[in-house]
Amino acid sequence: MSKSFDMIVIGAGPGGYVCAIRAAQLGLTVAIVEREHLGGICLNWGCIPTKAMLRTSEVFHLMHRAKDFGLAAQGISYDLDAVVKRSRGIAKQLNSGVGHLLKKNKVPVFMGEATVPAKGVVSVKSDNGVQELTATSIVLATGARARELPGLEADGDLVWTYKHALVPKRMPKRLLVIGSGAIGIEFASFYNALGADTTVVEVMDRILPVEDAEISAFAKKQFEAQGMTIREAALVKQLDRGAGSVTAHIEQGGHVTKDTFDTVISAVGIVGNTEGLGLEALGVTVERSHVVTDPQCRTGVEGVFAIGDLAGAPWLAHKASHEGVMVAELVAGGHPHAVSADSIAGCTYCQPQIASVGLTEAQATEQGYDIKVGRFPFIGNGKAIALGEPEGLVKTVFDSKTGALLGAHMVGAEVTELIQGYVIGRQLETTEEDLMQTVFPHPTLSEMMHESVLDAWGRAIHF
Incomplete structure (x- = not known):
């Protein structure tokens, strides 16, 4: 050779x-x-x-x-x-x-x-x-x-990285997830759905910090409705490892509290x-x-x-x-x-799913764009209701002067599949007029993408 x-x-x-x-x-x-x-x-x-x-x-x-x-x-x-x-x-x-x-x-x-x-x-x-x-x-x-922080190192028994979480030795009863990026939230969603009493601690002021703030807030409400405890602007200062349990020292709002878990997943970056x-x-x-x-x-x-x-x-x-x-x-x-x-979609496969591409509303404003923002809720979509998935939101951000699609942000069922439509739109430098004139099939979840664009110009039909 x-x-x-x-x-x-x-x-x-x-x-x-x-x-x-x-x-x-x-x-x-x-x-x-x-x-x-x-x-x-x-x-x-x-x-x-x-x-x-x-x-x-x-x-x-x-x-x-x-x-x-x-x-x-x-x-x-x-x-x-x-x-x-x-x-x-x-x-x-x-x-x-x-x-x-x-x-x-x-x-x-x-x-x-x-x-x-x-x-x-x-x-x-x-x-x-x-x-x-x-x-x-x-x-x-x-x-x-996986990044490991001093004092929070994984041991494969009480404290896990994503690798340990993929081949668990046991089902956690009380789970602490440190970090609410895609990896942390996906594992929190998985174990919570199977019955773990799950707490998520995020050092930033909101979970899913790279997402649009409105989408993060919507997702937080859904996670809490599913029984998760969400602690934002919080920091795990110390882990005391014992026989079959870990006591976490969590600082939030200037105060440190202690809570005991049987399993910790560290998802603090790479x-x-x-x-x-x-x-x-x-x-x-x-x-x-x-x-x-x-x-x-x-x-x-x-x-x-x-x-x-x-x-x-x-x-x-x-x-x-x-x-x-x-x-x-x-x-x-x-x-x-x-x-x-900024034309690469990010997808998080928690429940509900989250997907986005381009600038958030805050980023577009910070960059000096005069923007128009459109929103459409899943509750206004026939397919979402038929699927039994009425909780969700599609949000679009446009340059009001040129009609350029600056960003799109979604939370809800199957949004990781829907987002590619907006990715293609950005790649082709599509304007709001192009999207408005596109005929979306009915009944589909994709109709919400159309309605969100229409809403940015005050033309939404079904909400």
């Missing part, structure tokens, strides 16, 4: 393996190096297995509402081991699929720890020894891992996997654990690129994949557009 390539990709997550496949499609010779799992964190320990578990909790929740749909269900219960087994099986299936795709595209995979000892050189250490590979271009796609690669000696700039790049993922060192979580926010698999395609096309001599972060 040749050890000299046009491109070597380090990391086989959703950024790395997509980059490698696209490069191969473009005629480049390309290899990929992975130290652990094909598919990376997303496929094995993130996006996919969490969605499998959240689907279980959604069905479980609906089973308890059987009477609402004219159905009867008795003795409703769950088997946590079977829930986890299904989730892990799906991850394994897709892991194998990535291997098949790489083989199909004739991309050799080198399993081992990679370092970049010199420009154009990748050293791979495995159980079989060390191999040296060379390439004109090197793409860093090593991803990120740090980039930059260690051990030799980046500093190579001249690659790393700030706050993430590689600094230009809009086309160049690191400033000729022939070295960084994509995905390693290259900073937004930390989303689809952003990583798109960056991978962009870099492959750039290396192959193309002229791809840079990935625009």
Whole structure:
């Protein structure tokens, strides 16, 4: 097997393996190096297995509402081991699929720890020894891992990271989730739905702090209605670990209270996997654990690129994949557009779901736009009522002068599927007039997207 390539990709997550496949499609010779799992964190320990578990909790929740749909269900219960087994099986299936795709595209995979000892050189250490590979271009796609704060470190028993939460040894009875970003809220939603007494602590002044404030407030009310305790502008100062329990010291409003839990999930962000690669000696700039790049993922060192979580926010698999395609096309001599972060949708698969793209209302105002804001509630939509999902909101933000869609924000059933309509609208530089003239099918949840646009100009029909 040749050890000299046009491109070597380090990391086989959703950024790395997509980059490698696209490069191969473009005629480049390309290899990929992975130290652990094909598919990376997303496929094995993130996006996919969490969605499998959240689907279980959604069905479980609906089973308890059987009477609402004219159905009867008795003795409703769950088997946590079977829930986890299904989730892990799906991850394994897709892991194998990535291997098949790489083989199909004739991309050799080198399993081992990679370092970049010199420009154009990748050293791979495995159980079989060390191999040296060379390439004109090197793409860093090593991803990120859970951030751990002093005193809040995970131990896999009482204090969990997302990995522990995906393969739980037990069902928590009293659960503390530290952090209310997408990871924290998704696990809070899953375990709460299965019966855990769940408390979420968020250091910022509201949960889901990257979302539009109105959407965050709506979601908070729904979570509290489901029995969650939400503590905002609060900080976990200390965890006292005992025999089978943890006492959390929680500071809020200048006062510290103590509460006891049997399980804690720490979801306080991520740090980039930059260690051990030799980046500093190579001249690659790393700030706050993430590689600094230009809009086309160049690191400033000729022939070295960084994509995905390693290259900073937004930390989303689809952003990583798109960056991978962009870099492959750039290396192959193309002229791809840079990935625009504010046109990438964020999706949170809690119950209710949350999805957004572009500027929030506050951000648009801060940036000096004269805005028009439209809203439409799920209760005004026939399909939502028929589904038994009348709680939700679609919100749109427009530039009143140009009609440009600045942002869209949703909370409610299936909004993670709906948001792509607005993503396409932003990509095509759609105006309010284009959206108003678009005929949305009936009866669908998507009609609310139309009504929200109409509402921004005082033209909503059904509310």
